[in-house]
Amino acid sequence: MPDLTADLAGIRSPNPFWLASGPPTNSEYQIARAFDAGWGGAVWKTVGEPIVNVSSRYSSLDIGTRRMMGFNNIELITDRTVEDNLREVASIKRRYPDHAVIVSLMVEPKRETWHEFVKMSEDTGADGLELNFGCPHGMSERGMGSSVGQVPEYTKMITSWVKEVARTPVIVKLTPNITDITFAARAAYEGGADAVSLINTINSITGIDLDTFVPRPAVAGKSSHGGYCGPAVKPIALHMVSAIAADEGAPIPISGIGGIERWDDAAEFILLGASNVQVCTAAMHYGFRIVEELRSGLSTWMEEKGFETLDDFRGRSVNAVTDWGNLDLSYKIVASIDWKKCINCKLCYIACEDGAHQSIELVRRRGEMIPSIKQDDCVGCNLCSLVCPVDDCIHMVERDPGRGDTWKSRVSAGKA
Ligand SMILES: Cc1cc2nc3c(=O)[nH]c(=O)nc-3n(C[C@H](O)[C@H](O)[C@H](O)COP(=O)(O)O)c2cc1C
Incomplete structure (x- = not known):
């Protein structure tokens, strides 16, 4: 113990x-x-x-x-x-x-x-x-x-x-x-x-x-x-x-x-x-x-x-916990919907459409219009996974582990 x-x-x-x-x-x-x-x-x-x-x-x-x-x-x-x-x-x-x-x-x-x-x-x-x-x-x-x-x-x-x-x-x-x-x-x-x-x-x-x-x-x-x-x-x-x-x-x-x-x-x-x-x-x-x-x-x-x-x-x-300026600007995640768990409430779609980055579209699947992530447009903000009422239905998936490219490093390199 x-x-x-x-x-x-x-x-x-x-x-x-x-x-x-x-x-x-x-x-x-x-x-x-x-x-x-x-x-x-x-x-x-x-x-x-x-x-x-x-x-x-x-x-x-x-x-x-x-x-x-x-x-x-x-x-x-x-x-x-x-x-x-x-x-x-x-x-x-x-x-x-x-x-x-x-x-x-x-x-x-x-x-x-x-x-x-x-x-x-x-x-x-x-x-x-x-x-x-x-x-x-x-x-x-x-x-x-x-x-x-x-x-x-x-x-x-x-x-x-x-x-x-x-x-x-x-x-x-x-x-x-x-x-x-x-x-x-x-x-x-x-x-x-x-x-x-x-x-x-x-x-x-x-x-x-x-x-x-x-x-x-x-x-x-x-x-x-x-x-x-x-x-x-x-x-x-x-x-x-x-x-x-x-x-x-x-x-x-x-x-x-x-x-x-x-x-x-x-x-x-x-x-x-x-x-x-x-x-x-x-x-x-x-x-x-x-x-x-x-x-x-x-x-x-x-x-x-x-x-x-x-x-x-x-x-x-x-x-x-660090200053925002130390966060890696090249790190990238995108949303991914588990369609087996999705109840098609479309909350993620409307939240992204009206409140974020218009990165979710409705696509036809088995006769229904269901939400689908536009992966190239997704900025990885988390909003869809936060509003989704179903546990583990929307995951954020890592696309780029980052290269230490921070705002502070850009400033010191004169690139900000
Ligand atoms: C009804 C009430 C009375 C309190 N009275 C005191 C007090 O006499 N002295 C004090 O240091 N804090 C007092 N507090 C503040 C608590 O000790 C604590 O700092 C605060 O409520 C945050 O913790 P919590 O979210 O767990 O309630 C009081 C809080 C409440 C709700």
């Missing part, structure tokens, strides 16, 4: 699956249930001066029959007292000494207040701290959350205040509501952070009620922009994780977050450099039991690939 033990900046956990800070990590009761179900760690729902939440708080983007493809919330940090939270953190850590228990913190931007909260949090015996510089609503208006994460100078300054007193590893949680995530990661690194975690939620409005004209979630006839997460945000999170993993200016361990609900999502984050992963929306949607599939799926895949530990494949895909 592969070893799933994970290590993020010295914080060890029996597996790489942590619950992200949020509603599933709001109490000892929940985290005990999660650890019993098999989660390797948990980041406590962000602790700070207690706030008052609104009702309602959540909305979602549903696509077809798929519920909560994207999830949006206007919830703030914990509404429980600091004392209640930290007493329960200490109790959980005593009950589950081998699991990772992290205290997430968000407090006013004052050095003494940060020092006080860091000390109180570490007195619980927690394994580390996560600084929430990411939440995009409610707290940002008060000079906290993403209003810190969006300004590299503040990120660096508050991280360094925390590092003045912290004895446990400090993880800085980054906001994706920023143009280039590497600036934020560098600021955290320069402030002394031991790791970064990303992504927190993305500014969003998920939709409007067309009878009341009020966006969801509605609070007494008004709404507010919220934080977007769930499966829809995974591609954005993967890109940001890969950008940091490839950045020599911030060589720092990464905890990957954003849209993870299956084992293969987690494998992708680790391939792009994450040391572990965190999950929020999927646990809210399906419950703690999903960790069984996360663990067994990852383990089976690692066994198939011959990987014994997470380090055997961590970061393997980082170098496969």
Whole structure:
């Protein structure tokens, strides 16, 4: 059996699956249930001066029959007292000494207040701290959350205040509501952070009620922009994780977050450099039991690939992401339709005709007009294979393996 033990900046956990800070990590009761179900760690729902939440708080983007493809919330940090939270953190850590228990913190931007909260949090015996510089609503208006994460100078300054007193590893949680995530990661690194975690939620409005004209979630006839997460945000999170993993200016361990609900999502984050992963929306949607599939799926895949530990494949895909200018212009693929599988819906034909390169024609075969690829015209864009509703019906076939003819090489040869 592969070893799933994970290590993020010295914080060890029996597996790489942590619950992200949020509603599933709001109490000892929940985290005990999660650890019993098999989660390797948990980041406590962000602790700070207690706030008052609104009702309602959540909305979602549903696509077809798929519920909560994207999830949006206007919830703030914990509404429980600091004392209640930290007493329960200490109790959980005593009950589950081998699991990772992290205290997430968000407090006013004052050095003494940060020092006080860091000390109180570490007195619980927690394994580390996560600084929430990411939440995009409610707290940002008060000079906290993403209003810190969006300004590299503040990120660096508050991280360094925390590092003045912290004895446990400090993880800085980054906001994706920023143009280039590497600036934020560098600021955290320069402030002394031991790791970064990303992504927190993305500014969003998920939709409007067309009878009341009020966006969801509605609070007494008004709404507010919220934080977007769930499966829809995974591609954005993967890109940001890969950008940091490839950045020599911030060589720092990464905890990957954003849209993870299956084992293969987690494998992708680790391939792009994450040391572990965190999950929020999927646990809210399906419950703690999903960790069984996360663990067994990852383990089976690692066994198939011959990987014994997470380090055997961590970061393997980082170098496969490059600038567009390094891509081979002479590499060529074309589409090929398996007529035995084709149900003749003609979606590929209409997509190529109206939306791409007019490289599919309709030809008569056994009395029917069916789609056929014009191979000399096909540019290999993938669109037909993406719209085809039948698995493995349209394949992309290699025609030219490429000769290293990139845009950058053309520029340096004066041929661009
Ligand atoms: C309802 C809700 C509340 C959240 N509260 C917090 C929080 O208190 N602190 C924090 O750092 N992140 C919070 N998050 C963000 C998550 O930890 C996570 O970064 C984000 O949801 C992306 O992961 P996911 O796609 O798995 O949900 C919250 C997310 C949701 C959905």
